[in-house]
Amino acid sequence: MPSKSSVRRRQALAWLCATALPLLARPAAADNTSAPRIVASFSILADVARELAPAGTEVTALVGPDADAHVFEARPADGRRLAQADLVLMNGLNFEGWMERLVNVSGYRGTVVVLSEGVPTRQAGRAVDPHIWQDPALMRRCVAQLASALQQRWPAQAAEIQAREAAYLRRLDDTDARIRTLLAAVPRAQRRVITSHDAFGYFGAAYGIDFIAPQGWNTHSEPSAAAVGRIVRQVQAMGVRAIFVENISDPRLVQRIASEGGARVGGTLYSDALSRPGGPADTYLRLLEHNARTLAEALAPGP
Numbered sequence: 001m002p003s004k005s006s007v008r009r010r011q012a013l014a015w016l017c018a019t020a021l022p023l024l025a026r027p028a029a030a031d032n033t034s035a036p037r038i039v040a041s042f043s044i045l046a047d048v049a050r051e052l053a054p055a056g057t058e059v060t061a062l063v064g065p066d067a068d069a070h071v072f073e074a075r076p077a078d079g080r081r082l083a084q085a086d087l088v089l090m091n092g093l094n095f096e097g098w099m100e101r102l103v104n105v106s107g108y109r110g111t112v113v114v115l116s117e118g119v120p121t122r123q124a125g126r127a128v129d130p131h132i133w134q135d136p137a138l139m140r141r142c143v144a145q146l147a148s149a150l151q152q153r154w155p156a157q158a159a160e161i162q163a164r165e166a167a168y169l170r171r172l173d174d175t176d177a178r179i180r181t182l183l184a185a186v187p188r189a190q191r192r193v194i195t196s197h198d199a200f201g202y203f204g205a206a207y208g209i210d211f212i213a214p215q216g217w218n219t220h221s222e223p224s225a226a227a228v229g230r231i232v233r234q235v236q237a238m239g240v241r242a243i244f245v246e247n248i249s250d251p252r253l254v255q256r257i258a259s260e261g262g263a264r265v266g267g268t269l270y271s272d273a274l275s276r277p278g279g280p281a282d283t284y285l286r287l288l289e290h291n292a293r294t295l296a297e298a299l300a301p302g303p
């Protein structure tokens, strides 16, 4: 009969073979458990965080490209991703109203950075327009806030984060200048456009374009027949030249308004999400410029 100690030795050896050896045998490239992890609520924030975060940081978004964060339904895997995060980012202003509960049930107990804090907003009564990223000047404030949160979380990389922030702000300013050049060609009388939900108020205020939408600041409910009828009459009365579909919305509503109002669909604007990688708006800066170019091409007087 084997002694107790030899049984223990055999058990220990069996444990080593079952757990430790496969770990040792795993290729180093697949073992990224030590990489810092940032989870952002939606694709636009994830892209900006990727620009600012220290090299090697893994940044993911809960709501991916072309998806609507207003009506997102989280899966168990999203909670697990949050639980493993080192830092969590969200927009706030009730854009991702589901986020607080999801963070609570996930067990994540770290910092949640709310990028809209302290940013001046458009308001109507008690409602607030959450789409602050559509104005690069407001995004500048979010970038500063994000950089300081990253420096607090990873103080050893503070200088790297600061350098990344400065480089990104220069690119943001260049994009803003290009948008102003693109839109300068659009006459004042043509600066009136229709989208499906009211996501471009900040862009409109920054660049002098009036956006009208049958759906309000969120997409929680379908617009009423009366609201759609009102928009169709506005299209006819004001001679709106172009109506735009959005990457996160069903295009049929906008197509119907265009055909009933006698306007044409001027293209796709990226409102609340990036395009897929390789698409025309797969980074935040490309999103801004794509939208400006699409508007300018549809609204500027033809040759």
Ligand SMILES: [Zn+2]
Pocket: 070, 131, 197, 198, 199, 217, 218, 219, 271, 272
């Ligand atoms: Zn929206």
